[in-house]
Amino acid sequence: MKSEATSVVRSLLVGLVATAALIACGKKEEAPKPAADAGPPPEEKVLNLYIWNDYLAPDTVANFEKETGIKVSVSYYGSNEELDAKLAPGGGGYDVVVPSASSYERQIKSGYYQKLDKSLLPNLKNMDPDIEARLAMHDPGNEYAVLHMWGTTGIGYNVKKLKDAMPNAPLDSWQLVFDPKTVGKFKKCGVAVLDSATEMYSMTLAALGKDPNSQKQEDLDAATAAMMAVRPNIRYFDTQRMIGDLANGEICLAVGYNGDILQARDRAEENKTGQEIAYVIPKEGTIIWFDSYLVPKDAPHPKNAHAFINYMLRPEVIAAVTNTVNYPNGNAQATQYVNKEVLDDPSVYPPQEIKVKLVPDLADTEETTRIMTRGWQKFTTGK
Secondary structure (H helix, E strand, O other), rough: HHHHHHHHHHHHHHHHHHHHHHHHHOOOOOOOOOOOOOOOOOOOOOOEEEEEEOOOOOOHHHOOOOOOOOEEEEEEOOHHHHHHOOOOOOOOOOEEEEOOOHHHHHHHHOOOOOOOOOOOOOHHHHHHHHHHHHHOOOOHHOOOEEEEEEEEEEEEEEEHHHHHHOOOOOOOOHHHHHHHHHHHHHHHOOOOEEHHHHHHHHHHHHOOOOOOOOOOOHHHHHHHHHHHHHHHOOOOOOOOOHHHHHHHOOOOEEEEEEHHHHHHHHHHHOOOOOOEEEEEEEOEEEEEEEEEEEEEEEEOOOOHHHHHHHHHOOHHHHHHHHHHHOOOOOOOOOHHHHHHHHOOOOOOOHHHHHOOOEEEOOOHHHHHHHHHHHHHHHHHHHH
């Protein structure tokens, strides 16, 4: 009996062990659970930048790439209208763009951009409070935009060629461009204007003695008529081309950005082209504009975007840009690094008596934009 009982017990134990082994062999391993504090995966080391041409120092991008390991892909545009067409939410794929305040004021309201994470921008402390207050007119609370450069739009001209064509030319007035008889004197040596409807309308309104930001139908119609009156004397409409053409003597008169005109001046001197280029803010006044960094709503690399903006907020970095492109920046700590000849140039940093005549270029209503678009089409086609 005992031996039989022992045999039975032994058999039961063997069976249990075998069953446990089968269960253990058939059990699947569970996947390890992610750590509770794991965040999103790190961004790839890429930054897509969309910016105006000739708007950085020669080594700006290379230095940023070397320091951060982030590869920068740079694309260029020639007008705010061109940028706007690329920026509709869901398109573009850009991480940082640099539009003018009159454009991004409207684009912010339309949801094009994401708010800045200011915890990632410690160098914001370097910004000039006065500039920040001006920018807040376009971006309340400075929640979306950080200034890159600011400047004016006026007249660039070839000193000798204008003197030869018209010895008593009104060099300090919009009459130089918007009086048909006057500008007709320069048709042969070449006249060019910005390819920007909003800015050209603002300057034409100033030339007519009207509010550069007027939204009145009759004022806009008057501006269209004034532009059409000088249309036969305009060789082309192109923001970027005029720099090289002024420097080389291909054109003698241009309506452009102060920095672009001054780059043409410097290029003519460096290349010894024999052309003397000057820039003037007309006595009737003109607009003051601001170009800023913004991060599109759908930016694929927003942290890299903030890293780039914070890098550009370093005083020595942005000062190097000012020294290259002849545009003032809004960094209060950068002045010590800006070349004296740039600081003392009234074409770059206008004196107070000129500043009071500078009007901010504000956003237009949808109806005004439609009127300008139709008028600009007439102006550029000559029909």
